[in-house]
Amino acid sequence: MKFKIWFVAIALCLGVAGLRVLAPMPINAACLGNSGLLANGSFEDDKTSWRFYTDGAARLRIDSPGFDCTKTALVQIDQPGENTQLYQTKVTLEPATRYRLSFAAYSSNGNDLGLYLHEHSGDYTSYGLSIDQVDLSTAWQQFTFEFVTEGFSAPVADGRLRFWLSSHATAGERYWIDGIVLEQVPDSVATATSATSFDATATDTPTPEAPTPTAVPDTPTPTSLEPTATAPAAEPTTTTAPSTATPLPTIFVPTPTATNPSDGTPGVNPIVVENQQPGTTAWKLGRKANDSAGQIKGY
Numbered sequence: 176m177k178f179k180i181w182f183v184a185i186a187l188c189l190g191v192a193g194l195r196v197l198a199p200m201p202i203n204a205a206c207l208g209n210s211g212l213l214a215n216g217s218f219e220d221d222k223t224s225w226r227f228y229t230d231g232a233a234r235l236r237i238d239s240p241g242f243d244c245t246k247t248a249l250v251q252i253d254q255p256g257e258n259t260q261l262y263q264t265k266v267t268l269e270p271a272t273r274y275r276l277s278f279a280a281y282s283s284n285g286n287d288l289g290l291y292l293h294e295h296s297g298d299y300t301s302y303g304l305s306i307d308q309v310d311l312s313t314a315w316q317q318f319t320f321e322f323v324t325e326g327f328s329a330p331v332a333d334g335r336l337r338f339w340l341s342s343h344a345t346a347g348e349r350y351w352i353d354g355i356v357l358e359q360v361p362d363s364v365a366t367a368t369s370a371t372s373f374d375a376t377a378t379d380t381p382t383p384e385a386p387t388p389t390a391v392p393d394t395p396t397p398t399s400l401e402p403t404a405t406a407p408a409a410e411p412t413t414t415t416a417p418s419t420a421t422p423l424p425t426i427f428v429p430t431p432t433a434t435n436p437s438d439g440t441p442g443v444n445p446i447v448v449e450n451q452q453p454g455t456t457a458w459k460l461g462r463k464a465n466d467s468a469g470q471i472k473g474y
Contacts, residue, residue, distance in 0.1 A: 206244035211358035213263055213336065216278075218246045218353060225263055231256020231341075238351065242279035242315055247353035255344040261352065264295045266334030268302055268324050273360040276304065276336075277319040283349040285313045289339030290320070300326040302334055307342070315351075321360060 210216030214224035218237055225248070227235035232253035241247035250261060268274070280288070288311060292304035303324040338352060 209243075209356065211356045212267060213355055213357050216355035216357075217241060217244045218248050219244050221246070222248075225261060227261050229256050229259040231259055233259050233340075233344075235261060242317070242351075242353035244353075247351050250340065250350040250352070252340065252344045252346065252348040252350070254346055255341050255348075257341055259340045259344065260337050261340070262335050262337040264335050265332055266292065266336055266357065267330065267332045268292075268327075268334050269330050269359070270324055270328050273321060273323050274303075274357060275319060275321050275360050276355075276357050277317065278352060278355040279315050279317045280309070280311055280350065280352045281313055281315050282311045282344075282351070283313065283347075284345065285311060286345060286348055287311050287343040288350065289337075289342055291337045291339060292322075292334055293337070294326070294331075295333045295335040302326050302331070311350075317354065 206217040206219040218225070218241065221237050222235065225235075227233075227250070233255065234251050234253075236249050236251070238247050238249035239245055248261065250259075252259065276290075276292070282288075287308045290304065290306045290309050292302045294300040294302065303326065304320065304322045306320070309318060336355075336357065338350075340350060344350070
């Protein structure tokens, strides 16, 4: 009898020891510390430092594998509503300074998203990055934008980086967003009178788990964007559209400005960015028109 008791005790100890072998591996420190001025840009720490809001029906969860590490943000859209966004607050910025923002993303139907950096509350002043349409596909792409900060004259710590989904998402759409990095471009302090500008490049990164990317036509047709409705008081957003882009080495090919058929005001000015790196696809970038106050309508 004593022999059986000792045998069971030894077996239990070995079982507990075996369970320890199955414990999760530590989070990759390089993934956690590689977001520049942002926190948890690779979502290795799950949803920490990120917020999600919708007045429709949508949810944020963490999926795997990620673009650069083991995890990624996944937004499931059941009904997009008028205000659906993934964002991070308390972003610190220097005035009249050039920054670089990069991230990777794709969507289940190839629908696009908007990207903004602005004051978190108050007047929601644009801080220099205001892009109505980032051209996603159904496979991972890595996007890089450079811009010069504006709208403030002293350092701030109240920036909100916002991924805006309401204008483009459809019911049933899923968005994967990962590898978000914001960093100051070295030796980039600009003069106080520097014009607002942003330059963008996109790199296709095919993955065997993703569908084949949707082909982009050689000559895109300008597409008018419908203005979004006023956001609820809980999460209002207002952004100021940038002035004419100042191109860097990436090639920009402007097309004629469309006209809003309802009131004759200028509409969308689509821009095609042709990425000349081998194995990449072209993608387009558009902006909304400004109202008389210099702010983007619909937020």
